[in-house]
Amino acid sequence: MNQPAHNVDSHSVMYITPRPELIMVEGKGSWLTDNNGKRYLDFLQGWAVNCLGHCNPGMIAALNSQAHQLISPSPAFYNEPMIRLSNLLTDNSCFQKVFFANSGAEANEGAIKLARKWGQINKSGAFEIITFDHSFHGRTLATMSASGKEGWDTMFAPQVPGFLKADLNDLESVQKLVTKRTVAVMLEPVQGEGGVIPATTEFMQALRKFTKENNILLIVDEVQAGCGRTGKLFAYQNFGIEPDIMSLGKGIGGGVPLAALLATEAAACFVPGDQGGTYNGNPLMTAVGASVIEQLIAPGFLEAVQAKGELLRSELLAISQEFGLGGERGMGLLRALILGKDIGAKLVELGRNRSPDGVLLNSPRPNLLRFMPALNVEDDEIRQMSGMLRELLKQAV
Template identity: 45%
Template sequence: MVGNIDWQSLESKYYIQTVNRVPVTIVRGKESTVWDDKGRSYLDFVGGWATATLGHSHQTMIDAIVEQSKLLIQVSNAFYTIPQIELAQLLVDNSCMDRVFFCNSGAEAVEGAIKVARRYGKLNKNGAGEIITALNSFHGRTLGTVAATGQPDYQENFKPLLPGFVHVPYNDFEKIKEATTDNTVAILLEPVQGEGGVNIPDPEFFTKVRDWCDRNDLLLILDEVQTGIGRLGTLFGYQKFDVEPDVITLAKGLGGGVPIGAFMVTERANSLTFGDHGSTFGGNALTTAAARSVVEFAINENLPEKVRVSGQKLKNNLLNLAKADYSNITEIRGEGLLIAIQFETEIGLEVMQECFSRGLLVNRVRPDTVRLMPPLIVSDEDIDKGSAIISEAVHAVSKEK
C-alpha cells in the first residue's frame, strides 16, 4: 500500500496527456511480476516495453547500480570513464561492429545512425543523403525519427518533417530497388517490426538487401532498439537473419530498464569525427555500469539460448490455444520472446482488458493484434500461468461475439 492517494487523478491533473494509460499504478517489481499501489500483483508480459532483459529489480543490476553510484554517477564526456569504455569493448567484442556511441534512448540512437548516414554520403557519395525506410516501421518520436517512421499518424501533426526519407513496404526487396536513386545513402530497417505488429521478414530478405547495399555503396542500418540484446533469441537481431549490417541501433534491452541507447558502426561506416556528435548524459558512468551488468549476464548465462527455449514454449502454448474453438486467432508469429497474437477481428483491446482483470499485462499493438514481450528471464511456470490467462481472456471475449 502506498497511502490512500489517488495517483491517477493527480497524473491527469499534472502530466501532459499524451499516453492512454492502463488504470494501474505500479509501485514495485520482481522478476516477471509487478505490484500496484493496492498490493495486487500482475504478471508482466509487456516487460517494461521490452526493456526488462533481466526482469524487474534483478540482483545483478541492483549490485551494479549501487556499487557504481557509490563511486561515480556522472562527469562530463570531456573525460574518460571506465564503465563506458568497458561496455563499449563488451559490445564491440561480441558483435560484428567496430565502434559504439552511447546516448539515452532509442530515438536518440536512430538520430545518431541518421547522422552517420548523412555524413557518409557527404564523405563518399557526393552528398547523397536519402534514406529508404519501411512503411509501418517505428523509429522513435523525435522530429528526425518521426520522419523516418513509416506511419503517417505519427507525422501529420508535426509537419514540416525532416526531408530525405523514402518509405517502401516492409519485406519487399523489389520496392527497395525501385526506390534507390543516386541520392540514396542508406537503408534503415527493423530486423523484426515491433510496434508495427511483430512483422517478420522472409528468410532471404536481408541477404538480398545486404547484397544490394554492397553493390550500390549504401549503408545497411538495422534498428535493433527493440530486437537487440537477446529478445529474438540471438544476442543481436541481425544474427537471426545471418547478415552483417553497417550500423545498428540499440536501447530498450541494453539497459535492462535503465535509460541508455547506442549506435554502433563498422569501420567502413565510421563517418563521424571530432565535433560531429555529443551528449551530456550519453554513456554516463551509472547507466553504462548497469548496462554492462545486463550484457555480461546475457552473455555469461547464455540468455539468448534460454529465450529461444522460452519463446518456443510460449509459442506452442499459444498455437494450441489457436486450435481451440472460438479462439478468433488467425496467426501466432514472433521470434524469441517477441510474439504477436493475430485475431481475425479487432478484439485486441478487449483481450488486453480481460487479461488485465485476471492479473496479466499484455500490449494491444494493433486493433486486431496483441503483443507479448515478457522479461527474458521469464520462468516456465510464469509462461504457463500467462498462457492460461490469455486462453481464458480470449475465450471470454470470443464467446461474447
C-alpha cells in the same frame, strides 16, 4: 470522466496517453504490484525494456556500486564502465565503434546523422534513406519522418525530408526507390510496433548483397529486437549478414535510460562537433548496461531464450487453434497472436482487471496481441499467462 482513485492524484502529470487510475509501486522478476497490493504477471516489461525482469539483482548491484564511486564525470572524459560496455558490444558483434545515448530514438537519430555524414564524404552528398511502411524508429522529428507509421508524416508537419518508404520483404520495392541521392537503407529486423513482422532471411541476405553492390549503407534498428530478444545477442545474427550501422535501446539498459549507436570502422566518420550529448556514456548507466550484456552472454542464457520462445510459440499456436484465431508470428521472445478481430484493447483491459492477479498485455494493432516478457521468464509463468489468456478470450469472444 472517471474520478481518480483516492490515492491517485495525477493532475500535475502531462496527459500524453490514457493511464488506468493505479500506481505501480514494486516489481520483482515477471511480476508488478500496484498501490492496492494487486499483483500483475507482466508480459510487457516496459515494452521489451526490462529484458532481465524487474529489479534484477545483478543490475541493482552494478547501480549501487557505481553510484558510490562515480555518477557523471562529463562526456569530455573516458570512464571505466563506458569502455567496458563498448568492448563487450564490439567483441560480440561485427562493429568496431560505439556511441552511447539515452534512448532508442536518440540512437536512431545518430544513425541518420552518421549515414548522412558518410554520404557527404563518400557519395557526393547523398542523403536519402530508404525505410519501410509500418516501421517505427522513434518520436523525434527525424525518426518520426523515418517511421512508416500512418499519419506520422503530418502530425508535426512539415516532416524532415529524405525518407522514402519501401515494403518489408520486397527487394524490388527497395530497388525502385534507389537514386544517386540514396545513402542508406534502414530497417527493423522485426517490426515491433508494426505488429511483430519479421524480415525473412532471404530478404535480409538479398538486401545486404544489393546495398553492398551499390555502395549503400545498411542500418538495422534493433532498439526492440536487439539484446537477446530474438534468441541471438543481436537480431541481425539470425540472418547471416553484417550491417554497417546498428542502433540499440530498451533492453541494453534493462530498465535504465541507455541506448547505443554502433558502426563499423568504415562507417564511423563523425569528427569532433558532429555528435554528443550531456549524458552520453555516463558511468552510472553504462555500468548497468555492462551487467545486462554480461548476463545475456553468460553460457546457456541465449539458448534458454530460444527454448522459452519456442514454448511461447507453441502455447500461442495452441490458443489460436482452440479459439479459431489467425496464428502467431515473431522471433524468440518477441511474438504476436493474430486475433483476426479487433478485440485487442478489450483483452488488454480484461487482463489488467482480472482478479485476484492481473496480466499485462499489449495490443499495438486492434487485431493482435504482442508479447515481450522478460528474457528470463519462467516456463511456468509462460504457461500461467497462457491460462489467463484463455480465460480472457472466453470472455471477449
